[in-house]
Amino acid sequence: MVAPPDNAPPDNDVLWARSLHYAHGGAPALVDVSLGVRQGEIVALTGARGSGKTTLLRCLSGQLLPSEGEVWFNSVPVHTMGDLSRERLRRDRFGWLGPEPQLLPELKVWENAALPLLLTGASHRSAKHAACEWLDRLDIAAFARKRPAALSRAECQRVALARALVTVPSVIYADEPTAPLHRSDRALLLRTLTTAARSHEITVLLATDDEATAAVADRRLTLVDGRLAGTADASPLPDTPEGQAACSLSA
Amino acid sequence: MLALRLARGSRPVVQLRRLLVAAASAGTGFLLLYVLAGAVDRPAGSFPRLLWALVPLAATVHFAVAVARADPSTRPREGLDAAGLGPVRLTLTAAISTAVACTLGSAMALAVFLHLRGDLAGLPFDGTGARLLHAEQPLPLAAALILLALVPVTASAATVLALRPHRPLAPQTALPWGIALTACGLAVEAYAGRDGGGVLAGWALTAVGLALAGPGLAYACGSLVQAVRPGALRLLAGRSLQEQASRIGPPLGVLCSVAAGALTALALRDRGGLHVPLGPLAWPAAALVALCAAATLLTSAVEGRRSGAAGREAMLDLAAPARVLRAAAGLRATALVAVCVPLSWGVAQLTSLALTR
Numbered sequence: 203m204v205a206p207p208d209n210a211p212p213d214n215d216v217l218w219a220r221s222l223h224y225a226h227g228g229a230p231a232l233v234d235v236s237l238g239v240r241q242g243e244i245v246a247l248t249g250a251r252g253s254g255k256t257t258l259l260r261c262l263s264g265q266l267l268p269s270e271g272e273v274w275f276n277s278v279p280v281h282t283m284g285d286l287s288r289e290r291l292r293r294d295r296f297g298w299l300g301p302e303p304q305l306l307p308e309l310k311v312w313e314n315a316a317l318p319l320l321l322t323g324a325s326h327r328s329a330k331h332a333a334c335e336w337l338d339r340l341d342i343a344a345f346a347r348k349r350p351a352a353l354s355r356a357e358c359q360r361v362a363l364a365r366a367l368v369t370v371p372s373v374i375y376a377d378e379p380t381a382p383l384h385r386s387d388r389a390l391l392l393r394t395l396t397t398a399a400r401s402h403e404i405t406v407l408l409a410t411d412d413e414a415t416a417a418v419a420d421r422r423l424t425l426v427d428g429r430l431a432g433t434a435d436a437s438p439l440p441d442t443p444e445g446q447a448a449c450s451l452s453a
Numbered sequence: 454m455l456a457l458r459l460a461r462g463s464r465p466v467v468q469l470r471r472l473l474v475a476a477a478s479a480g481t482g483f484l485l486l487y488v489l490a491g492a493v494d495r496p497a498g499s500f501p502r503l504l505w506a507l508v509p510l511a512a513t514v515h516f517a518v519a520v521a522r523a524d525p526s527t528r529p530r531e532g533l534d535a536a537g538l539g540p541v542r543l544t545l546t547a548a549i550s551t552a553v554a555c556t557l558g559s560a561m562a563l564a565v566f567l568h569l570r571g572d573l574a575g576l577p578f579d580g581t582g583a584r585l586l587h588a589e590q591p592l593p594l595a596a597a598l599i600l601l602a603l604v605p606v607t608a609s610a611a612t613v614l615a616l617r618p619h620r621p622l623a624p625q626t627a628l629p630w631g632i633a634l635t636a637c638g639l640a641v642e643a644y645a646g647r648d649g650g651g652v653l654a655g656w657a658l659t660a661v662g663l664a665l666a667g668p669g670l671a672y673a674c675g676s677l678v679q680a681v682r683p684g685a686l687r688l689l690a691g692r693s694l695q696e697q698a699s700r701i702g703p704p705l706g707v708l709c710s711v712a713a714g715a716l717t718a719l720a721l722r723d724r725g726g727l728h729v730p731l732g733p734l735a736w737p738a739a740a741l742v743a744l745c746a747a748a749t750l751l752t753s754a755v756e757g758r759r760s761g762a763a764g765r766e767a768m769l770d771l772a773a774p775a776r777v778l779r780a781a782a783g784l785r786a787t788a789l790v791a792v793c794v795p796l797s798w799g800v801a802q803l804t805s806l807a808l809t810r
Contacts, residue, residue, distance in 0.1 A: 265770070292772035304767035308692035320685035321773050327682070365771075 213277065216241040216405050217262060217373060222271035224257055231257040232268065233428045239405055241372075244396060246419030247409040254428040255409035259375045262407065263296050264288040276372070293322055297366030297374040297404075299395075301381045303358035305350040305365075312337060312346040315364040322369065329368075336364040340394055356387035363391060367398055373405045380415050392418050457553070463526055470520045471554045473748060477513040478558025478604045479565070480741045484509055485600040486566045487586060487734055494587035501650055502730045508653075509738050510603060512707075512745035517555060517608035518615045519704060519749040521547045523756035527616060544616045548609040555605035563601060567592075585733060624668035624698035631666025631706070635659050635800070643807035652808065659800060660710035667706030670796070672698035674788045686777055690784040693764075697757040704750040705789065709797045711746040715739070716801030721808060 212218065215238040224232040231254045239245050247255045260266040262273055264280045273280040275295070280288065292298075297318075305314045313320075316333035320326070337343045340360045342353075350358055359379065366374050376395065380388040396418050399406045410416050424431040488506045492499035521527055527547035538546075567573050570588040583589075638658030645651015672695050679691025718739075731738050768778060 286774075289772045289774060293774075296772075298770050300770065304763070304770060306689075306692075306764045306767060308696040308764075309688065313688060313692075317685065317773075318771055320688065321771065321777065323684070325682075326684065 212238060214240055215274075216276055217407075218274040219262060220272045222258070222261055222268045222273070224254075224261055224266060224268050226257070231428050232261065235271070235425075235428070235430050237423060237430065239373075239407065241405055242399070242403040243421065244399055244406040244408065244419045246416035246422045247407060247425060248411060248416050248422055249425035249431075250411060253425040255411075255425055256377050257428075258425065259377050259407060259409055263298065263373075263375045264292055293318065294369065295372045297369065297371040299362055299366045299374060299376040299379045301378040303350070303355070303362040305358055305361055307350055309349075310346070311342070311348055311350060311353065311361050314350065314361055315368055318365060318369045332368055333364065336368050337361070339398070340364050356383050356391070359383060359387075359391060360394070363395060367402075367404075370402055371404060373407065374399065376406060376408045378409055378411070380410065380412065385414075388412075388415065457550075463524070467524060467526075470523070470752060471550070474513075474517045474520050474551070474554040474608075475558035475561070477516055477741065477745050477748075478555040478608070479561040480558075480737070481506075481509045481513045481604050482559040482562030482601050483566055484731070484734060484738055484741075485603065486562060486592070486597060488731075489596055489600055490570075490587040490590065490592060491732070493590045493593065498730065501653075504650065504653055505731055506738070508657075509741045509745070510607070512711075512742045512749075513555075513604055514608045514611050515704070515707060516745040516749045516752070517551050517604075518611045519752040519756070520554075521551045521612040522615060523752045523759070524550070525759070526550075540618050544613055544618075547616055548612045551612045552605045552609040555608045559601040559604055563597070621699055624672040624695075624702060626669075627665040628669030631662045631664070631669065634662030634665060636662070638662055639800070639803050639807060642804055646808065655807075656710070656714055656804075659713070659804070660707060663706035663710040663713075663796075663800070664703045665706065666702075667704070667709070668699045668702030670792060671695075671702040671705060671789065674698075674792050675785075678784065678788050685773075686780055686784065689768075689777070690781040690788070693761060693781070694785050694788065697761075700757050700760075701750070701753050701789075704746065704753045705793060708746045708750050709793050710800070711743055712793075712797035713800035713804065715743065716797060717804045717808070720801065720805040 217239040218237075220236045222232050222235040223230070235254075235258060247258060249255050257266065261268045264273070264283070268281060271281070275291065278291075280291065283291065305311075306317070309317065312330060312333045315337055316329040319329035319332055324332075334343060334346055337346050340363060342357055342360050342364070345353055345357060345361075350361065353361070359382070363379070366376075374395070379395070380391055383391060392415060395406065395408075398404065406419075408415070408419055416422055484506050488499065488502045491502060524547060527543055527550075533543065564573070566586065569583070570586045570592075571583050572588070572592075635658070638655045638660075640655075641658055642652055642655030645655060675691045675694030675696075675698060677691070678694060679687050683691060765778065
């Protein structure tokens with residue numbers, strides 16, 4: 203994607219990044235990555251392990267500051283924000299769903315789901331109400347008063363999804379959310395995620411290395427060794443810009 | 454050798470904790486040698502002195518076990534497990550490193566003791582040490598070595614017992630036993646009056662009782678903190694206190710009993726005080742016990758902090774403000790202090806009532 207000539211991002215993009223660079227202790231993880239994501243879009247970030255998907259998600263969500271480049275959310279620069287305002291932005295507008303459910307073992311299931319609301323200072327009653335509503339929609343309301351240890355892994359991951367959705371964020375960053383699940387559980391989790399995103403106009407960035415998972419997205423971006431290899435519609439499969447590069451190399 | 458290699462590679466904080474174990478072991482060893490020298494010089498009444506010297510021994514062993522539990526190299530690790538070093542062998546490794554630290558302390562105690570008596574080379578401090586440590590009588594070698602081996606052997610055995618793979622009990626289980634033992638201890642002190650042995654037995658019973666009751670108390674504390682529609686702060690503080698109750702409870706109970714003992718001693722000082730037959734080393738021994746109890750509690754808190762690392766990472770992914778996490782830790786500490794200070798004071802009041810009856 204070519205960056206626009208002026209300094210400000212296009213208005214219709216909820217999330218916009220220009221020439222992001224990031225290095226893990228000298229080893230480049232992201233090299234000159236630019237992208238724009240429209241409101242309500244579901245974008246799959248594909249690529250092999252170690253291609254920089256997680257780093258890109260963390261840069262876009264403000265958990266990491268890129269060493270070079272810009273990240274804009276709703277025409278607000280994220281890369282120049284202070285730590286506290288970035289934290290508040292992540293709490294209020296972003297949701298995060300990782301490969302591990304990362305539930306707190308000492309909290310009950312509904313308390314885990316309600317935690318983001320409680321952290322924003324919502325009242326106990328309203329947080330509980332919202333959390334239980336989402337748990338109900340995700341078919342795990344029966345476990346609401348149990349501890350995470352009593353749940354299966356797929357159920358825990360659904361609780362983590364409820365926790366990401368409970369604040370009804372603008373963007374959900376899903377970092378390989380289906381990696382530890384079986385196929386039936388994967389399909390269920392993805393269906394719930396996409397349904398919730400479509401009905402609430404939530405933008406989803408879905409990092410995955412699984413073809414079937416990437417197929418639910420509207421659009422697909424492929425990372426190869428920290429570079430954005432090319433964009434394509436979700437179906438059919440991308441017309442291999444990597445393949446062309448390989449050909450030109452072998453020629 | 455493996456234990457030594459693992460020990461050598463660990464971080465400075467861990468090394469410092471092991472060094473503290475060695476120092477505590479040295480203090481206890483010195484005290485035991487002092488009691489032995491006194492017994493050789495004047496056999497009558499030496500048994501109560503030995504019994505009193507067992508209190509610092511117990512505190513040292515408790516501390517050594519806490520350090521071994523908090524030691525990162527005793528935690529089962531995937532790399533070591535893949536190399537064939539599972540939980541059982543790691544327990545043995547932990548026991549060995551505990552034994553090494555304690556033996557180092559014992560050896561130091563022996564060297565300092567002999568030097569102060571003038572048995573090694575020259576006589577430091579104008580011979581004050583020689584008079585204090587009964588240098589005129591030779592020290593029976595076998596007895597000295599057995600006494601010095603007490604700390605390493607008991608500490609290693611206790612480490613093996615504490616680290617063996619086992620299912621943890623619910624924190625509230627031992628609360629009734631703890632309360633019963635504490636009450637028994639107070640009763641024993643009341644009946645024994647100010648006779649040294651009775652006071653010691655009563656105090657030991659109280660200490661064991663409070664150590665047993667500690668997890669239940671900490672759990673109840675956590676329950677109170679998170680009661681009635683908690684927000685994020687009280688929820689996090691209370692629940693993590695409940696979660697860590699079985700880890701932090703026993704050292705908390707021991708610290709409470711030590712504080713109660715100190716308060717009792719202060720209260721009785723004007724009326725002739727407690728008779729602790731350790732002569733001029735009574736105060737250093739008391740300081741050793743108090744420091745060990747405090748260090749044990751701190752070490753257990755550090756261990757708890759490490760076990761909560763995954764939860765903290767999850768909280769950071771949720772963009773939880775660091776302020777909330779710090780405030781939760783502060784609230785936890787405040788709640789524990791709010792329970793322990795009145796508890797120690799109450800036990801001390803009951804004890805001094807019993808002793809001055």
